[in-house]
Amino acid sequence: MIPLSGEAESVLTRSYGLRLAVESWLGDQLLADSVPVDVAAEETDRGLRVPERVTLVVPRRDRGVTWSPTSDDHPLAANGQRLRVQLGVELAGGVVEWFQRGWFLVQDAQADDDRVSVTAVGLLALIDEARLVSPFQPSGTLASTLRGLIEPALTVVIDSALTDRSVPAGINYDDDRLGAVTELLDAWGADAAVTSDGYLSVFPMGPSLTPVLTLTDQAGGTVVEATGGSTRDGAYNVVVARGTASDGAQVQGVAYDTAGPKRFGGPFNPLAVPYYYESPLLTTVAQASTAAQTVLARMRRATARQFDIECVPHPGLQVGDTVSVTAGDYSGLLCTVESLTLPYTAGGGPQRLTVRSLT
Numbered sequence: 001m002i003p004l005s006g007e008a009e010s011v012l013t014r015s016y017g018l019r020l021a022v023e024s025w026l027g028d029q030l031l032a033d034s035v036p037v038d039v040a041a042e043e044t045d046r047g048l049r050v051p052e053r054v055t056l057v058v059p060r061r062d063r064g065v066t067w068s069p070t071s072d073d074h075p076l077a078a079n080g081q082r083l084r085v086q087l088g089v090e091l092a093g094g095v096v097e098w099f100q101r102g103w104f105l106v107q108d109a110q111a112d113d114d115r116v117s118v119t120a121v122g123l124l125a126l127i128d129e130a131r132l133v134s135p136f137q138p139s140g141t142l143a144s145t146l147r148g149l150i151e152p153a154l155t156v157v158i159d160s161a162l163t164d165r166s167v168p169a170g171i172n173y174d175d176d177r178l179g180a181v182t183e184l185l186d187a188w189g190a191d192a193a194v195t196s197d198g199y200l201s202v203f204p205m206g207p208s209l210t211p212v213l214t215l216t217d218q219a220g221g222t223v224v225e226a227t228g229g230s231t232r233d234g235a236y237n238v239v240v241a242r243g244t245a246s247d248g249a250q251v252q253g254v255a256y257d258t259a260g261p262k263r264f265g266g267p268f269n270p271l272a273v274p275y276y277y278e279s280p281l282l283t284t285v286a287q288a289s290t291a292a293q294t295v296l297a298r299m300r301r302a303t304a305r306q307f308d309i310e311c312v313p314h315p316g317l318q319v320g321d322t323v324s325v326t327a328g329d330y331s332g333l334l335c336t337v338e339s340l341t342l343p344y345t346a347g348g349g350p351q352r353l354t355v356r357s358l359t
Contacts, residue, residue, distance in 0.1 A: 243282025
């Protein structure tokens with residue numbers, strides 16, 4: 001969650017005013033310090049290769065300025081222009097607490113009658129579209145390989161809790177740069193997300209067990225509606241990770257889902273339902289076991305018990321956050337936010353969340 005003051009958090013439990021400020025940058029050049037916006041919203045789904053998507057409706061002309069992208073260096077042109085989005089919570093006495101929601105890459109801007117419709121996407125789009133021109137042969141360590149795949153498009157910040165190690169010789173990544181990043185993270189036991197400051201943060205896989213927010217439909221709560229869902233599609237209760245040792249022998253690590261409704265040996269299926277993961281980055285049993293646990297955690301969050309929630313918008317909430325849900329038959333259920341919509345402007349309706357249970 002993006003940190004807010006205690007006063008701002010208290011305001012968010014009732015009706016409040018939300019401000020929006022949008023800047024446009026091209027490299028280190030500020031093109032526009034105040035893009036006029038009539039309607040705007042964010043959609044984020046961490047199951048997608050590029051999780052974030054922001055849509056804006058901008059007046060075609062405002063205060064004598066044309067906002068239809070008529071030149072390559074126009075603030076809304078799609079030539080590397082980035083939008084810096086800031087939100088502000090109105091406090092008592094007319095004070096506004098501003099914070100940065102994120103940086104987004106202009107993907108498309110189209111003029112229609114008296115308005116311009118703009119779509120911007122998360123900065124991982126820079127990695128997703130940058131296919132490898134020739135095979136990438138990493139050397140050095142996992143950290144240096146990750147930086148070689150990502151930088152200078154994004155600056156990589158690696159959590160000190162991750163232990164770096166050497167990359168085996170003879171590895172080739174053919175064309176999918178972002179796919180290579182995902183494979184490396186799985187083999188490392190890591191996850192990654194773009195921060196609101198525009199950095200790629202890399203950290204150990206696994207959700208926090210401390211909720212950042214309580215969502216409740218009881219008295220004084222902010223939940224408008226909560227509905228549930230469940231599926232067997234794509235569900236596994238065992239992950240088998242395989243690699244190759246330096247002497248050519250196969251190494252293998254196995255991770256079992258031992259808790260929850262789809263646990264190994266439970267009623268979901270008395271037999272193992274395995275998913276197989278292979279990577280040349282795995283050279284020891286310990287590395288393979290860590291990778292198996294990482295892949296299992298990622299797959300569990302895609303098939304765990306799901307709740308679709310409508311609530312009063314919380315502008316600091318992010319995907320990956322742990323929340324406590326009290327709704328219907330559930331009280332204090334720990335869940336992670338997997339996707340969200342967030343209206344940036346008045347009249348955008350409630351915030352919509354998809355959360356999945358951690359138990």
